[in-house]
Amino acid sequence: MDQTIICRCEEVSLHDIQHTAATYNCSAREVKLRTRAGMGYCGGRTCRPAVDAVLEAATGEKAGHDIPMKVQPPVRPVSLSVLGGEVK
Amino acid sequence: MYDVVIIGAGPAGLSAAIACRESNLHVMVIDEFSKPGGRLLGQLHQEPNGEWWNGIKETQILLDTAEKLNTEIKCGVSAHHIEKVEHGYAIHTNIGVFDTTNLLIATGAAETAVPIPGWTLPGVMSIGAAQVMTNVHRVRVGKKGIVVGVNVLSAAIARELQIAGIELHSMALPIANTVTKKHADPKHVMDGLVRIAHLAPSAFLRFGSKFAKSEWVRDIAVKFYPKGGVKMWGMPIHIRKAIVQINGTEKVESVTMCDITADGEVIAGSEKTIDVDFVCIAGGLYPLAELASVIGCPFQYVEELGGHIPVHNEQMETPLKGLYVAGNITGIESAKVARAQGTLAGYSIAKNHAKIQQAMRDVKAVRESASIQFHPAIVEGRERIQRSFLEYENAQ
Amino acid sequence: MINRIVDHPVLGKLTNQKLVNFTFDGVTYKGFEGDTIASALLANGIRQLRVHEETGAPRAIYCNIGHCFECRVTVNHAQGVRACMTPIEKNMIVESGKLQATPFESAPEEWPRTYAEFEQKNKGKKVGELHV
Numbered sequence: 001m002d003q004t005i006i007c008r009c010e011e012v013s014l015h016d017i018q019h020t021a022a023t024y025n026c027s028a029r030e031v032k033l034r035t036r037a038g039m040g041y042c043g044g045r046t047c048r049p050a051v052d053a054v055l056e057a058a059t060g061e062k063a064g065h066d067i068p069m070k071v072q073p074p075v076r077p078v079s080l081s082v083l084g085g086e087v088k
Numbered sequence: 089m090y091d092v093v094i095i096g097a098g099p100a101g102l103s104a105a106i107a108c109r110e111s112n113l114h115v116m117v118i119d120e121f122s123k124p125g126g127r128l129l130g131q132l133h134q135e136p137n138g139e140w141w142n143g144i145k146e147t148q149i150l151l152d153t154a155e156k157l158n159t160e161i162k163c164g165v166s167a168h169h170i171e172k173v174e175h176g177y178a179i180h181t182n183i184g185v186f187d188t189t190n191l192l193i194a195t196g197a198a199e200t201a202v203p204i205p206g207w208t209l210p211g212v213m214s215i216g217a218a219q220v221m222t223n224v225h226r227v228r229v230g231k232k233g234i235v236v237g238v239n240v241l242s243a244a245i246a247r248e249l250q251i252a253g254i255e256l257h258s259m260a261l262p263i264a265n266t267v268t269k270k271h272a273d274p275k276h277v278m279d280g281l282v283r284i285a286h287l288a289p290s291a292f293l294r295f296g297s298k299f300a301k302s303e304w305v306r307d308i309a310v311k312f313y314p315k316g317g318v319k320m321w322g323m324p325i326h327i328r329k330a331i332v333q334i335n336g337t338e339k340v341e342s343v344t345m346c347d348i349t350a351d352g353e354v355i356a357g358s359e360k361t362i363d364v365d366f367v368c369i370a371g372g373l374y375p376l377a378e379l380a381s382v383i384g385c386p387f388q389y390v391e392e393l394g395g396h397i398p399v400h401n402e403q404m405e406t407p408l409k410g411l412y413v414a415g416n417i418t419g420i421e422s423a424k425v426a427r428a429q430g431t432l433a434g435y436s437i438a439k440n441h442a443k444i445q446q447a448m449r450d451v452k453a454v455r456e457s458a459s460i461q462f463h464p465a466i467v468e469g470r471e472r473i474q475r476s477f478l479e480y481e482n483a484q
Numbered sequence: 485m486i487n488r489i490v491d492h493p494v495l496g497k498l499t500n501q502k503l504v505n506f507t508f509d510g511v512t513y514k515g516f517e518g519d520t521i522a523s524a525l526l527a528n529g530i531r532q533l534r535v536h537e538e539t540g541a542p543r544a545i546y547c548n549i550g551h552c553f554e555c556r557v558t559v560n561h562a563q564g565v566r567a568c569m570t571p572i573e574k575n576m577i578v579e580s581g582k583l584q585a586t587p588f589e590s591a592p593e594e595w596p597r598t599y600a601e602f603e604q605k606n607k608g609k610k611v612g613e614l615h616v
Contacts (some may be wrong), residue, residue, distance in 0.1 A: 002265060004205050008546070008554060011539055014203070014265060041553040041564070046201050046546070049374055049395065050267040057266045065388050067396050071381040074168035074180070077553070077564055082182050120550050122520070122571045127549070132494060140494055164569075166550075198551050210531040210544030217548030217568075225523035226498055228487040252489050338542050339531055376551070 006054065007047040009040020017051060021058035028055055028068035043075060089187045090114050092437050093179050095167050095379060096194035098126020099423045100415025100430035102150040102161075104192050107434020107443075109157035116188075117154075118165040118181060123224075124151060126196055127416075128423045130219040132248050136286065136459050143223070143423070150427075170383045176410050177383070190410040190437050193380050194430060197394065197416040200371035202237050202262045202271055206334030206343075207369060215370040219245045222252045230366030234343055235259040236331045237370030238277050240284050240460055245368070247321055257362055258317060258324040260345060262369075263332040264352045271371055273352045274310045274327040281327065282306075283461055292318045310350045330354065334367055343367060373462075375417045385411060388476045392469030393419030394462070401477040402448055404433035407484070412437055419469060420462045421455065428454045485514065485527040506576040521567035521578055522548065522555050533557055533567055534581025543581075556581055 002014040012035045020026060020034050028051065031037060037051050038044030044051070052063045061068075092108055094101045097119035108115045123129065124147065131143030154161065162183070169180040176189040199214040206212070211230060215237070221227045232255040235246050246256055264272035271277070292314065310327065317324030332354065333344040347358035374395035377387070385398045385406050398413050400406045406413060414433035415426035432447035434440075455466065463469070490498050502517040508525060515524025522533070522545045531544045533555050546554040548568045555567040558579040567578070596602040 004203050004265060005208055006203050006267065008208055008543075008552065011208075011536060011541070014267070018266070041556065042551065043378075045198055045376075045378070046552045047203075049200050050203055053267045053269065063389055063396075065386075065396075067377070067381050067387060071378045073170075073382050075378045075382060076166050076168040076182075078168050078182070079562070079564075120569060122569070123518075142494065144495065164571075199547060208536075208541060208543060210533075210542050213545055214547050217545055220548045221523060221526065222489065223495065225519060225527075226489040226492065226495075227523045227527045228489055229526070251494060252492055339544075 006050050007035075007037035007040060007044075009042050009046070010036040012037040012047075014054065017054045018058050021055055025059055026055070028052065028061065029070065031055060041077065043071075089175075089189075090116050091188070092116075092190040092192060093118065093177070093186055093188040094192045094194060095119075095179070096126060096196055096415065097121075097124035097161055097163065098194060098196050098415060099128045099146070099150065099427040100196075100433070101126070101192065101194035102147075102154055103427045103430030104194065104412075104414055104434035104437070105159045105161070105430075106150065106153050106157060107431045107440070107447075108438050109154070109159050110434075111438035111440055113438055115159055116186065117159065117161045118167065118179075119161070119163050120166040122164050124161055124163060127216070128426075130216070130223045130248075131423060132223050132251065133244055146423070167379060170379055172383055172408070190412065192404075192412040192414060192433055192437065193377075193398070193417055194413070194415040194426075194433075195376045195379060195417050196426075197373035197420055198376045199369075200374050202268050202369050202371035203265070204236065204262045204268065204331060204334065204369075206336065206340075207367075209334055209336050209340050210338070211336070211340030211365055212334055212367045212369060215242045215245045215368040218366070218368045219248060222249055222254065228252075228254055229368075230340075230364070231255065232257060232364050233366035233368060234331065234362065234364050235368045235370055236262050236343075237271050237368075237372075238325055238327060239271070239280050239370060239372050240462055241372060242368070242370030243281075243284055243320065243325070244460070245370075246323060249368075250321060250323060256323055257364060258326055258329075260326040261330045261348065261352070263330045263346070263354070264348075268371075272330060272348075274313070274348065274350055275307060277327045278306055278310050278313075281325070283464065286459075307350070331367075332359070335361070340365055340367055373416065373420045375419065377417050380406070380411075380413065380417065383408065383411065386476075386480060388473055390419070390469045390472055392463045392465040393473070397473055399473060399477050399480055402474055403436040403444060404429060405436060407477065407480045418473075419466065421466060422458050422460060422462075424454050425451065425458065485516075486529050487527050504572050504574055506572045506574070506578060508578045509580050515572045517572075519572050521557065521559070521565075521570050521572055521576075523568075524572045525567070525578075532580070535583050537581065537584040538586055540583045 091113035094117040128143045171178040177191045179186045234257045262268040317326040347355040380398040414429040428451040550569040559565040
């Protein structure tokens with residue numbers, strides 16, 4: 001069992017991702033939802049390519065031309081005081 | 089309301105701003121960091137002709153020109169969302185929302201992680217982190233360290249640490265796992281190493297680089313790679329040794345190093361503990377394209393360029409009206425290429441047709457004369473992106 | 485500032501740096517004007533900036549350019565501020581990231597169904613300790 005951490009924010013291990021991908025034959029999105037890899041503070045900026053690589057090895061899902069784990073706004077954490085800004 | 093907002097004040101963003109200001113456009117450059125310059129700030133290396141490439145000086149040259157042209161540059165501003173609106177784009181930032189007709193995304197690259205056991209310990213950092221600490225903040229990242237990952241970028245930065253008087257034990261490969269695969273394969277790493285051989289006085293690598301295109305010569309070079317590593321600037325570079333574990337409880341105390349076969353497999357019983365207080369992880373760069381993704385720009389996966397690239401043409405336009413890209417977001421290359429691309433993107437945005445053709449030639453010329461090539465097939469990768477732009481245009 | 489590279493063979497000598505006082509976890513440190521929180525602390529020999537909220541594992545800077553958020557600290561009572569991107573200011577109060585209580589230590593079938601059961605299960609535990 002490889003306990004190497006892949007997603008630092010949520011401390012998801014290589015084993016967690018491999019096991020989840022193998023058990024549920026997951027898409028990148030499903031792995032993200034099941035394990036929380038890529039859902040932490042950094043928004044997957046650090047582990048995204050690593051998660052793609054694990055999935056490619058586990059399920060044969062190759063990174064296509066679309067970015068596998070969809071990027072959602074906000075791409076940085078935003079404090080509530082920032083929201084509601086005016087248009088300049 | 090701006091004519092153009094530029095996200096990223098690195099070599100691409102600043103050069104683009106200058107080109108736009110030449111045509112008197114209403115420009116604003118934003119950057120997350122407190123100083124402009126981006127990754128250019130940390131760069132410091134000696135060119136093959138002996139001259140120093142000093143990123144701080146190069147940044148200052150760009151800033152002086154930008155200032156003469158009254159360019160608005162806002163630092164400490166981070167964009168978290170972009171919306172397509174009727175007249176252009178609305179840029180959501182921590183200091184408010186800015187409206188603009190054109191948008192240039194020049195957000196550069198992020199470092200690819202190389203996860204190995206123990207890499208979350210304090211004292212483990214990306215190689216770029218060490219570069220910024222050393223050359224920008226002038227802070228020593230530790231007393232003695234080791235570099236995990238052998239590639240163009242890590243060799244260059246290891247040299248910078250050395251120049252600053254920071255002791256490095258060596259450079260070695262990461263232990264092979266599903267993620268580190270490429271970085272842990274001695275043959276793959278050797279291919280990269282021979283491409284930078286001309287920069288360092290190493291007879292072994294220079295010899296190897298002469299045969300770089302021949303696979304069997306490369307395999308022999310890997311097989312008979314010196315036990316003590318090949319020295320570049322006096323520092324051993326190992327491609328037959330891997331770091332299997334970073335050790336420590338509160339922070340880095342040591343690493344465990346193993347001998348590996350020519351295929352990257354660990355040789356049992358070869359473990360050695362090396363005392364270090366910092367570790368630099370080097371997995372290369374990938375284009376940081378999240379903002380382009382959020383607005384729905386189409387992408388192509390191009391390995392030669394480092395990953396998912398926003399589709400764009402030779403003039404740096406994307407298929408989305410008014411959206412431009414420049415610098416490492418369009419593919420991993422040197423700061424000089426980024427600078428030339430920025431200028432080109434600026435002229436494209438300003439519709440300065442008199443200068444676009446020359447700027448396009450400049451990008452090519454800078455690329456051809458680059459002393460460091462991040463990937464041997466960059467030109468082919470660029471052609472693929474441009475073809476997909478045409479396909480996209482034709483489909484519309 | 486024990487870790488400062490004052491003399492650099494190519495970049496030259498650091499001169500005329502203005503000192504700035506700030507506190508980290510209640511201790512006052514000096515940094516240079518223009519330092520980030522992360523660089524000022526590392527210059528003073530401080531690596532660890534937080535612990536992982538759930539596991540308590542120690543963490544420090546990783547990318548140092550604002551991408552990874554591993555260096556997040558609390559600055560003047562605002563949480564989630566990147567130490568690598570934030571310049572130090574005079575009298576700035578910086579606090580490290582702390583361990584947080586994990587709400588669910590046990591499996592769902594063991595969770596209390598009433599408040600009385602909850603109190604029974606957590607007898608003697610203090611605020612901040614693991615519950616349920």
